[in-house]
Amino acid sequence: MPPHPPRLASPHASHASSVLVSAPGKVILFGEHAVVYNKPAIAASLGLRSYAWFRAQPAGVSPSLLRLNLPDIHRTTIEFPLVQLAAVSREYYYALDASDAMLRPSVLLPDAERALEPVLSELPHSAVRPAVLAFLHLFLAICPKLPALNVCVRSELPVGAGLGSSASFSVAVAAGLLALASSHPDIDSEAKEEVDPAWRVNQWAFMAEKVIHGNPSGVDNSLATYGGAKIYSKGQLESLNGFSSLRFLLTDTCVPKNTKRQVEMVRTRKMRFPSVMDLLIDSVENIVKECKAVFRDIAQGTISQAEMVSSMEALIEMNHGVMAACGVSHPSLETVRLVTASHGLQSKLTGAGGGGCALTFLPPGTTRETISAVATQLSANGFKCYETEVGGSGVEVRTQRSVDSGNEEGEQVAVLAAWEEFAARPLVRDGSGGGGGGVDGLNAYFESS
Structure with a gap:
């Protein structure tokens, strides 16, 4: 939506x-x-x-x-x-x-x-x-x-x-x-x-x-x-017209990224192999244009939801492939792709690459069992996973x-209890997609007051 x-x-x-x-x-x-x-x-x-x-x-x-x-x-x-x-x-x-x-x-x-x-x-x-x-x-x-x-x-x-x-x-x-x-x-x-x-x-x-x-x-x-x-x-x-929020699994590889270094790496390759790198960069531009066209077609009702999902999966796979060819992937990011692909899900790096985070598309109908299995495997590699909404x-x-x-006096006690919970409890989301205790307690306090 x-x-x-x-x-x-x-x-x-x-x-x-x-x-x-x-x-x-x-x-x-x-x-x-x-x-x-x-x-x-x-x-x-x-x-x-x-x-x-x-x-x-x-x-x-x-x-x-x-x-x-x-x-x-x-x-x-x-x-x-x-x-x-x-x-x-x-x-x-x-x-x-x-x-x-x-x-x-x-x-x-x-x-x-x-x-x-x-x-x-x-x-x-x-x-x-x-x-x-x-x-x-x-x-x-x-x-x-x-x-x-x-x-x-x-x-x-x-x-x-x-x-x-x-x-x-x-x-x-x-x-x-x-x-x-x-x-x-x-x-x-x-x-x-x-x-x-x-x-x-x-x-x-x-x-x-x-x-x-x-x-x-x-x-x-x-x-x-x-x-x-x-x-x-x-x-x-x-604005990206026609875009509705989508579900993704965000994976933090916990490998520190260095944006400046990755940008310089691409620049160096571009200077050394201009004809190749220009084509790769143009390909990324065309992926963006295709994504824009997909959601335009969704807004106009000329493609189905299933066709949108198929297009997103293909664009995600291609975008990551181009980034890998540009030299900004990382073994940790490739591990994310291998693990998620084994469950039929497509992933890509997001940001500068060289570590950092990956996005895994969760099409409508992706089961809780699949998400849990993927998150368990990725966590076993030392990664942190967050099921979340994008857009x-x-x-x-x-x-x-x-x-x-x-x-x-009673109001002050309630305020301080909610405040202390908010300041101390973890906020990160668990595997079920629910908020951490601190946010839950704070929301409950505001709703009841």
């Missing part, structure tokens, strides 16, 4: 006491490496998601803090005294035009980062610095009133696997802060309602991606915001207001 549109907070839903946001990762379906040479690629949202829970600090609690908990990044928990952040906010953020902060973080980041150094120097590990800096930039720019918050961000996405984990983080944080902020000083209430909320989330997330990566394409944050499948070509994105929904926001129920 087509992805749902982003589920965002109402523009009138200010003063929420608690906000839960989730945003998907992304995978490349077709077009790896050819996109470097201005050929189109097809990317889609991934059912593995990041979750961000924002809780307002109860009134009267002192000192006023911004507390950020990142259990999946070196178990980081850090507290920022708001009085310390206020000085940075006044000097570098409050008088900013929103477009400057949103689209050109270079306008303020160097000076603001130096001003934040006393806080950043307390981080337990350098690897967490980009995420924390992006979070602080969003917080200071979107929330000039500096609300006291407890924030916990978790992710089902393996970091560094080419699955858009940083964009998923950025979208979840941006959407949550925008839901909490009643207004931005540079956006009046009328203008606020005229602007598409999803567009605003996407732009702020793109800004955060610039903080983390420097010069991102914008593809990852767009997919994390809007979901679905997109064709990326020469810096432009268009599903984008960012989703759920808000919760404080309710005077006469049982504040």
Whole structure:
């Protein structure tokens, strides 16, 4: 079925006491490496998601803090005294035009980062610095009133696997802060309602991606915001018309990938064997065009679902074959292909190759027994498997207001129990496709309150 549109907070839903946001990762379906040479690629949202829970600090609690908990990044928990952040906010953020902060973080980041150094120097590990800096930039720019918050961000996405984990983080944080902020000083209430909320989330997330990566394409944050499948070509994105979400088994080979090295390997081969490599790259472009045609035909009703499945299986097999000819496969990826092929399923690398992840198409009707058998065999090779949806929904926001129920103490106990479970329990999905305990507990809490 087509992805749902982003589920965002109402523009009138200010003063929420608690906000839960989730945003998907992304995978490349077709077009790896050819996109470097201005050929189109097809990317889609991934059912593995990041979750961000924002809780307002109860009134009267002192000192006023911004507390950020990142259990999946070196178990980081850090507290920022708001009085310390206020000085940075006044000097570098409050008088900013929103477009400057949103689209050109270079306008303020160097000076603001130096001003934040006393806080950043307390981080337990350098690897967490980009995420924390992006979070602080969003917080200071979107929330000039500096609300006291407890924030916990978790992710089902393996970091560094080419699955858009940083964009998923950025979208979840941006959407949550925008839901909490009643207004931005540079956006009046009328203008606020005229602007598409999803567009605003996407732009702020793109800004955060610039903080983390420097010069991102914008593809990852767009997919994390809007979901679905997109064709990326020469810096432009268009929806893949007719595409409905599909089931895949994602396999993380746990072999570290090096995108820069793989891109350079293809470039070297192209310089040495231009006539051969040009044909291979053109073949990848044609695979993308064929995929686009398949879903166009589905939308027009000129082919059946069975024909779509057959075409997808063939395109997946061909795409991987071309990538292998380009030299970017890996023994671990070939093991995934052999294991899944023995069960009648087609697989391909996704991303740069040389390790990293593989996608296995699960056509409608694939039995639970087959999926379990494949996952067991792949796990025996040291791989991690996730049954997931590709091309599903984008960012989703759920808000919760404080309710005077006469049982504040009981409400606080329930909140803390759900919070502790969310921060501690695994989020990864098990073989049945169900969510981890932390997500289940959090969803149950929001549904009951």
